[in-house]
Amino acid sequence: MNPTTAPTGVLALDGVCKRYRDSVAVEHVSFVTRPGEFLTLLGPSGSGKSTTLGMIAGFVEATSGSVTLDGADLAQLPPHKRDIGVVFQNYALFPHMTAAENVAFPLRMRGMAKAEVERRAQAALELVKLGRLGGRKPKELSGGQQQRVAFARAVVFEPRLLLMDEPLGALDKQLREALQLEVMRISRQLGVTVVYVTHDQEEALVMSDRIAVYNDGAIQQIGSAEDLYERPGSLFVADFIGESNIIRGRWDGGRGGRLVRDGLALAGDGGGGAGLTDGAPAGLVLRPERIRIARSAPADAVAVADGCSVTGVVQEIVYLGMAFKYVVKVAEGLTIHARAGVAERPRDVEAGTSVTLRWQVGDGVVLPEQVAA
Amino acid sequence: MSEQRMPRWLALVAAAIGFFLLVPTLIVVPLSFSSARFLEFPPPGFSVEWYENFANSPNWTNAAWNSLKIGLAAAALSTVLGTACALGVQRANVRAKGVLNAIVIAPMVVPVVVIAVGTYDVFARWGLAGTFAGLVIGHTVLAMPFVYVTVGSGLRTFDRSLERAALTLGASPMSVLWRITLPLLAPHIAIGALFAFITSWDEVVVSVFLSSPFLRTLPIEMFNQLETNLDPTIAAVATLLMAVTTMILAAVAVLRARQSVRRPTGGNP
Numbered sequence: 001m002n003p004t005t006a007p008t009g010v011l012a013l014d015g016v017c018k019r020y021r022d023s024v025a026v027e028h029v030s031f032v033t034r035p036g037e038f039l040t041l042l043g044p045s046g047s048g049k050s051t052t053l054g055m056i057a058g059f060v061e062a063t064s065g066s067v068t069l070d071g072a073d074l075a076q077l078p079p080h081k082r083d084i085g086v087v088f089q090n091y092a093l094f095p096h097m098t099a100a101e102n103v104a105f106p107l108r109m110r111g112m113a114k115a116e117v118e119r120r121a122q123a124a125l126e127l128v129k130l131g132r133l134g135g136r137k138p139k140e141l142s143g144g145q146q147q148r149v150a151f152a153r154a155v156v157f158e159p160r161l162l163l164m165d166e167p168l169g170a171l172d173k174q175l176r177e178a179l180q181l182e183v184m185r186i187s188r189q190l191g192v193t194v195v196y197v198t199h200d201q202e203e204a205l206v207m208s209d210r211i212a213v214y215n216d217g218a219i220q221q222i223g224s225a226e227d228l229y230e231r232p233g234s235l236f237v238a239d240f241i242g243e244s245n246i247i248r249g250r251w252d253g254g255r256g257g258r259l260v261r262d263g264l265a266l267a268g269d270g271g272g273g274a275g276l277t278d279g280a281p282a283g284l285v286l287r288p289e290r291i292r293i294a295r296s297a298p299a300d301a302v303a304v305a306d307g308c309s310v311t312g313v314v315q316e317i318v319y320l321g322m323a324f325k326y327v328v329k330v331a332e333g334l335t336i337h338a339r340a341g342v343a344e345r346p347r348d349v350e351a352g353t354s355v356t357l358r359w360q361v362g363d364g365v366v367l368p369e370q371v372a373a
Numbered sequence: 374m375s376e377q378r379m380p381r382w383l384a385l386v387a388a389a390i391g392f393f394l395l396v397p398t399l400i401v402v403p404l405s406f407s408s409a410r411f412l413e414f415p416p417p418g419f420s421v422e423w424y425e426n427f428a429n430s431p432n433w434t435n436a437a438w439n440s441l442k443i444g445l446a447a448a449a450l451s452t453v454l455g456t457a458c459a460l461g462v463q464r465a466n467v468r469a470k471g472v473l474n475a476i477v478i479a480p481m482v483v484p485v486v487v488i489a490v491g492t493y494d495v496f497a498r499w500g501l502a503g504t505f506a507g508l509v510i511g512h513t514v515l516a517m518p519f520v521y522v523t524v525g526s527g528l529r530t531f532d533r534s535l536e537r538a539a540l541t542l543g544a545s546p547m548s549v550l551w552r553i554t555l556p557l558l559a560p561h562i563a564i565g566a567l568f569a570f571i572t573s574w575d576e577v578v579v580s581v582f583l584s585s586p587f588l589r590t591l592p593i594e595m596f597n598q599l600e601t602n603l604d605p606t607i608a609a610v611a612t613l614l615m616a617v618t619t620m621i622l623a624a625v626a627v628l629r630a631r632q633s634v635r636r637p638t639g640g641n642p
Contacts, residue, residue: 057537081543094539095535105544109543109548110543
């Protein structure tokens with residue numbers, strides 16, 4: 001690389017929009033990556049994350065807003081001059097070329113000397129542990145191997161930025177998990193900034209430095225996995241990331257903040273209370289693993305009064321391997337899931353048992369109901 | 374897929390249809406090896422005299438040579454134009470796509486006589502009637518839609534993410550065309566080229582109008598000879614024509630078979 005330009009891979013999107021004649025695909029998306037960061041765009045299909053990727057790669061023209069890489073405006077550059085590596089969902093390997101030829105392709109397009117091309121292509125194949133399979137055509141490789149070739153091809157020319165569009169979506173779970181770790185290892189080793197698109201929240205939590213959660217064409221929240229999980233900024237994020245109980249009701253600002261519903265008043269942290277006014281529709285987010293479950297005792301009635309517990313009847317107990325999941329009916333039309341590790345599960349609780357669910361005030365997050373756009 | 378056995382009666386009907394389709398064509402083969410002086414069935418004896426006659430007659434060999442040259446030139450021209458049209462029309466981002474498509478395949482739909490009369494009228498004024506170039510252009514008009522259709526069907530199943538991938542890897546749009554799009558379409562282009570050649574090779578109607586006594590293609594020479602001397606040479610020529618066409622269709626079949634083997638590439642449906 002040329003040391004004078006000191007490429008670092010800082011990608012900046014500022015107010016990027018993509019509108020079609022009668023719909024909006026992406027609405028005012030802004031973010032700045034840190035050099036070498038692994039940023040994941042996470043959201044349901046059709047939420048605009050792939051369109052965002054297309055605008056960065058140059059396949060989709062932004063309606064407004066700017067996309068810059070290390071300060072250079074990408075709108076001025078056609079896709080083949082952007083020097084951005086892209087790994088496609090279907091791998092997009094050239095079927096008429098061998099794995100080695102596929103990996104050599106970007107180097108040949110840059111007019112590199114033949115010997116150098118071969119050396120670097122081989123090195124890239126070895127990086128993804130396919131050093132011996134360079135002579136095979138894509139159709140002679142397994143899905144995982146094809147994925148590795150696609151990855152090697154996208155990084156062999158040392159791009160500052162690597163875009164990946166659901167690259168592991170077509171692989172089975174075990175292979176996917178192995179490749180997740182490998183993609184992380186190699187991209188850190190190369191120091192390349194990665195923008196990774198997925199709809200799989202588990203994948204996003206495992207791989208990312210930061211996650212941008214998409215919904216309806218806009219970024220709902222951007223932050224580390226822990227931020228999103230522990231401090232969701234909206235009910236959508238709380239629902240999308242991890243498993244959570246969302247109890248919908250109305251906000252009552254008195255007594256430290258309660259969510260009122262069906263005669264229940266449940267305590268939760270309303271944060272700064274932004275968007276929450278007394279009587280406004282809101283949701284209480286409770287992670288199942290933060291709820292402790294125990295057989296009800298007569299003294300519990302006192303505890304219920306503080307708002308951090310609720311009583312109900314166990315409807316179902318599901319064995320998950322590393323934990324048990326309890327489905328507890330609290331009121332008509334309201335069930336809460338609680339989770340207990342195999343070692344600490346209450347042995348006197350069975351289906352039909354009356355139980356008390358407890359949590360810490362800080363573990364419940366109250367967020368305003370989003371008004372549908 | 375569970376294969377079901379065909380009922381016997383259906384097999385018989387199918388065999389009968391095949392028989393009636395093929396026999397009128399195939400009957401010229403034994404006739405061409407006949408030792409009789411006239412077209413006579415069954416042939417009284419075996420002889421290759423009529424093939425010798427063909428090879429030794431300048432009228433026939435010139436016509437065969439003309440057909441070959443015109444066929445190759447028309448095939449080359451229609452392959453380039455048909456491929457370009459297919460790429461252009463398929464990927465044009467315009468409302469009038471359907472209209473463009475209809476214009477390009479019009480020669481397949483319009484009666485050939487109409488095309489022949491129109492072409493003759495214009496080419497006579499331009500001095501192209503009776504020339505090599507005139508026949509090549511006339512045949513190209515008829516042959517190009519075959520290339521257009523075969524390449525077009527290849528494009529419909531073409532995975533455009535390959536082109537996008539090539540762009541992101543630094544290939545200019547021109548490099549993408551030469552290194553990715555055309556190589557991958559090659560089997561379709563080759564099939565189109567073969568069909569284009571066959572179209573020219575046994576074309577009669579346009580050729581009747583555009584040929585001259587000094588420039589005849591093989592089918593035109595056959596018509597000519599039918600009127601004057603009806604000997605088994607004509608059967609020999611017909612057999613040769615068929616042999617060429619059959620070989621080309623076999624080549625098409627082989628290309629198609631290889632293509633369907635090559636199809637599965639990506640991991641994703």
